Amino acid sequence: MDERKQQILQALIQDYIATGDPVGSRTIARKYDFGVSSATIRNEMADLEEMGFIEQPYTSAGRVPSQTGYRYYVDFLMKRRPLSxxxxxxxxxxxxxxxxxxxxxxxxxxxxxxxxxxxxxxxxxxxFEKNSLRYIQLLPIEGNKIVLVIVLDNGHVEHRTMDVPDSLKGEDFQYISSILNKNLKGLSFAQWKSGMLQGINFEVGYQKKLLNQVILMIESALKKEYExxxxxxxxxxxxxxxxxxxxxxxxxxxxxxxxxxxxxxxxxxxxxxxxxxxxxxxxxxxxxxxxxxxxxxxxxxxxxxxxxxxxxxxxxxxxxxxxxxxxxxxxxxxxxxxx
Amino acid sequence: MDERKQQILQALIQDYIATGDPVGSRTIARKYDFGVSSATIRNEMADLEEMGFIEQPYTSAGRVPSQTGYRYYVDFLMKRRPLSxxxxxxxxxxxxxxxxxxxxxxxxxxxxxxxxxxxxxxxxxxxFEKNSLRYIQLLPIEGNKIVLVIVLDNGHVEHRTMDVPDSLKGEDFQYISSILNKNLKGLSFAQWKSGMLQGINFEVGYQKKLLNQVILMIESALKKEYExxxxxxxxxxxxxxxxxxxxxxxxxxxxxxxxxxxxxxxxxxxxxxxxxxxxxxxxxxxxxxxxxxxxxxxxxxxxxxxxxxxxxxxxxxxxxxxxxxxxxxxxxxxxxxxx
DNA sequence: CTTAGCACTCAAGGAGGGTGAGTGCTAACA
DNA sequence: TGTTAGCACTCACCCTCCTTGAGTGCTAAG
Missing domain, CATH: 3.30.450.40 (GAF domain)
Known part of the structure; x- marks a missing residue:
């Protein structure tokens, strides 16, 4: 692959990218000043085709870059003008x-x-493989609903709403939140284990069903970020x-x-x-x-x-x-x- | 518009909807059993065209429903089979x-x-024109960041993160939250007034800048739902x-x-x-x-x-x-x- | 090695003709 | 008066044929 072939290939690909039409030998001879006639270009193009860099859509159309042609262009010929x-x-x-x-x-x-x-x-x-929990808070809003606020390491915040039994009060949520934080802070989705519920359950000692639900929601939030x-x-x-x-x-x-x-x-x-x-x-x-x-x-x-x-x-x-x-x-x- | 014309129009539109091809008189005579010849259908179709319900894409193509034709179909002819x-x-x-x-x-x-x-x-x-605030809570998370949790009447929850001065503590947020709730609860975006800040400012008595920012965020959350x-x-x-x-x-x-x-x-x-x-x-x-x-x-x-x-x-x-x-x-x- | 010349190829586009679906009109019939 | 058969006519669509022009490969001379 000598200098001139490269130049011709480059000219051809650039022209084709610009116009979308198959490029003929005469076009190249006219537009780009190589100082040789179209016949010479023709010979070179025949070589380039044999080498697999360009191809003809049909006999007597101009040439079009092949996939290998583009590859060669991107790897060796492409001129990179700096961005404005x-x-x-x-x-x-x-x-x-x-x-x-x-x-x-x-x-x-x-x-x-x-x-x-x-x-x-x-x-x-x-x-983030390691996109871990930073902070969890159960926040009672009106009625028997709470918002679960989940803050992740990357600064992302997620929330989930859920229903809770009427019996629970503000202090309960504060308490549960602190236990959850203590046990789960710093965990990533990859480190999430199904067994972790036991420890928390033991510590809180009541409201297993609610805890279970909360854990599932935290998991889903982590997973959402993980994916x-x-x-x-x-x-x-x-x-x-x-x-x-x-x-x-x-x-x-x-x-x-x-x-x-x-x-x-x-x-x-x-x-x-x-x-x-x-x-x-x-x-x-x-x-x-x-x-x-x-x-x-x-x-x-x-x-x-x-x-x-x-x-x-x-x-x-x-x-x-x-x-x-x-x-x-x-x-x-x-x-x-x-x- | 007599009975038969209606039937023919209906048949034509149904056929066109099903096939997408212009429908000719013979097709109608053959497919739908009106007991008359294509010539009669032809006469009727000529009338329907004159009345503006159908049109020909070009001479000697079949007929196609016009906009008025579809209108008439939808208003009077369309058969409504109940859903399965x-x-x-x-x-x-x-x-x-x-x-x-x-x-x-x-x-x-x-x-x-x-x-x-x-x-x-x-x-x-x-x-909701009246989609009003139900509950607001400033929730300190780690560092000097807080999450603002905003609950709306329709059950939708929004959150915003923001930075706050280091000097503020948990009780401060609790206090500010309660004041905000007292003053803003039940307000919709339509009722939002720029003057409302004064009352709150007066009551809280400090952190004007922070309050201002919080109010803006609540407004944006309301607006987002409003739009x-x-x-x-x-x-x-x-x-x-x-x-x-x-x-x-x-x-x-x-x-x-x-x-x-x-x-x-x-x-x-x-x-x-x-x-x-x-x-x-x-x-x-x-x-x-x-x-x-x-x-x-x-x-x-x-x-x-x-x-x-x-x-x-x-x-x-x-x-x-x-x-x-x-x-x-x-x-x-x-x-x-x-x- | 380069080039001019020439015969060749083939897509694209236009012209011409056949086909068929469809029409409008008319005259006859019930 | 409404219906029908018959017929001439229209026109998109498709096929084929032909021309055009851009482009090629090959060859022989510079």
Missing amino acids: GDVKKQIKGSIVDKMRETDSIIHVASKLLSQLTSYTALAVAPS SKVYLGGTLNILNQPEFKDVEKVKVIMELLEEDKILKEVLNTDQKSGVTVRIGTENVHEGMKNCSLVTATYELNGRVIGTLGVLGPTRMEYSNAFNIVEFITMAITEGINKL | GDVKKQIKGSIVDKMRETDSIIHVASKLLSQLTSYTALAVAPS SKVYLGGTLNILNQPEFKDVEKVKVIMELLEEDKILKEVLNTDQKSGVTVRIGTENVHEGMKNCSLVTATYELNGRVIGTLGVLGPTRMEYSNAFNIVEFITMAITEGINKL
Whole structure:
């Protein structure tokens, strides 16, 4: 693969990404000044095809990048123009603005990502393996109802309402709360054991049924946090891509996007730090064989805690997507670590 | 409009709804046994066209119902087969299951509605004009953070986290909570006045800044409930309708479905009790001119508090949609009133 | 190695013709 | 007066044929 072949491949892919039409030898000779005729380009293109980097949709159409072609482009040829200061400012601004909770950072980031790339943004919010209980409180409200307030390590608060017997009073709840805190504080979902009820039961000595219910609710709250959430941004951007003119194709992708499980699978494979580009069938899911996914991870204390990225057609503006995904995850990492 | 014309119109609309193809005179003569020849049907159809109930896509195609035709069908011709016992049971079951909060009832109902009709379901959750505060509690958690727990009349609980000065202690929060409850309990968002802070300030006598912040958060929680939420179910069902084969059309509807404001407008116009059918341009929104909307309201203590319905193409199974929407809203009304 | 020239390929788009579902009209019939 | 058979007519749809043009591969000369 000599210098000129690389240049031609690069020109071809860039042209194809920009226009969406198969690119012919004459187009390349005209638009990009290689100082050789179209015939020469033609010879080179024949070689590139034989090498598997480009292909013809049909005899006598122009050439189109193959999956290997895109791969080579992303790995070696792609020029990475740095992001404009404006965009950088916008990203930093939006993310710093929403610094209260990791959840809302990720939410904002995915919206932003879809706007900046005009593809669909995906993000999995952190699944802290160790996301432990910080504080529990049973709070009586009116009638025979209480609110169970559950505070987690990451600052997230959950609440649950439940009915209780009339006989219980304010002090009871205070007492039960303190026992619960003593026994459960610091526990993560992974450490949750079914046997723990006994100890508490012994200590409290009454209201087993109520305790049981409370424990279940705390477990559900922990589990909810433990199971990472998926955020989407700009789902409808798909409809603007000419490769999705066919409603059937839209359906495949849209259905995929509604399945949190699949999205988590897709995003969580191979969580190395840095930006990952997965092209066409490199994606684990069958329905994404005509799509590419550009993802990156963000970290807390040097450990990967979540992934975010954009989904577009294989004919994607890799360079731009790459830059933006990279910068946003960096901003998030920075933000979270300050939190 | 004599008997026979009505029968022919009915047959034509039913056939068109079922098949989606323009219906010719011969088809009607063959399929539906009127005991007259196609030529006679033809004459009748010519009359019906002149009267504006049906139209021809082009010369020598069959006839298709016009908007007025559908209107007439819905108002006078539509046969309403009662729902099967199974479906009724399913609806009752699902809705009774989720009786904890009005929000979740509506959520479940919209999923159910979309499944049963295979159209897209829309619902606005109750916008209680009078959705008042029942209970407020400042709950210190670790560090200098507190959780503000806000309980509303409809059983909904909201929480907010906030930072407070280190100097405050548990008793302070208890005290402030009780003052807040005394002053604000029973207030709805509509009754919220900016002046109310003074009274509380006077009574508490310190921590003006904190109080101010708390009041703002309570206001935001009330407002959030006051602003009715919109639920969607089965958005992707649109993609199965042959009238939405064109991605551009899908885009129009999908974009519309992402705008809560528009959906509220569309759903909230003309809140009479009972089922409302809005066909084509009868809908307030331009983008829905090829769609029909079948809605009904649910009530609490005899007052309309919310709307729910299905959105489909004008060529919609009106009868089925009508029945299901009617039954679900009845079930919800029943459920809410028991709550 | 490069290039001009040329024959070849094939999708896309337009023209032409056949088919069939459907219509409107008319004249005859009950 | 309503119904019907018959007939000419219309027009979307589909198929085929043809042209066009962008693009290719190959070859021989520079």
